[in-house]
Amino acid sequence: MRVTVSVRAALAAVLAAGALSACGADEDRLQYATDYSHHEPLGVVGFPTSDSLQVTQKLVWRLADGRAGALESLAADPDDKGAQAEIEKTAQNWIQAYRKGAGGKVTAEFYDEGSVRQLVVVYFHDTAQIKAFLVLLTGRTGEVGWRVAMREPDPKEVSATPDWVPGTPGGLGSKTPL
Missing domain, CATH: 3.10.450.50 (Nuclear Transport Factor 2; Chain: A,)
Incomplete structure (x- = not known):
């Protein structure tokens, strides 16, 4: 009986932790989706x-x-x-x-x-x-x-821009000249 209670308690703790992390991940995804819909695409x-x-x-x-x-x-x-x-x-x-x-x-x-x-x-x-x-x-x-x-x-x-940075994206093929 004691083993069963311990196993149940451990299982409950694992499930509770999983549910909490899933909530955090869902919140992060929701925040990202909300931010994405409110801003110009990058x-x-x-x-x-x-x-x-x-x-x-x-x-x-x-x-x-x-x-x-x-x-x-x-x-x-x-x-x-x-x-x-x-x-x-x-x-x-x-x-x-x-x-x-x-x-x-x-x-x-x-x-x-x-x-x-x-x-x-x-x-x-x-x-x-x-x-x-x-x-x-x-x-x-x-x-x-x-x-x-x-x-x-x-x-x-x-506001300082390194002197090697091109004026438009892709000018160096995304390779630093350093």
């Missing part, structure tokens, strides 16, 4: 992974919506207390600089292969702005996932 050049594409798409949406807290949640190192102030300032700077452009037509070019990190260059067509950033596979407290390197607290740094 043009893509290069070879993103599904995860580097998804985090880039979310970044553009958060910029367009002006949601600093949601943008900060995409940062590669949000658990680093020393980095938190830089991340917050970077999110504010990026929104101020790119919000208008992120609300219109945007193309993201994914450079090189993306097994653990990928350089992304985003072209905001309506404002003729270009932003380069790195997405990377990183560990956070209790989870591993794709995040955005967000350490640009200086507004001048935010």
Whole structure:
């Protein structure tokens, strides 16, 4: 009898945990679908992974919506207390600089292969702005996932475009010249 109760308790715990994670996954999918339906589709050049594409798409949406807290949640190192102030300032700077452009037509070019990190260059067509950033596979407290390197607290740094970046997507065949 005692074994049966223990087995039942363990089974109930496993089922409850599964139901909770399924709810979280369903919520994430619903949020993604809602965001997708409320924004201009992202043009893509290069070879993103599904995860580097998804985090880039979310970044553009958060910029367009002006949601600093949601943008900060995409940062590669949000658990680093020393980095938190830089991340917050970077999110504010990026929104101020790119919000208008992120609300219109945007193309993201994914450079090189993306097994653990990928350089992304985003072209905001309506404002003729270009932003380069790195997405990377990183560990956070209790989870591993794709995040955005967000350490640009200086507004001048935010709007700087590397000199090698072409003026239009695909100009280098999605290969960095470095």
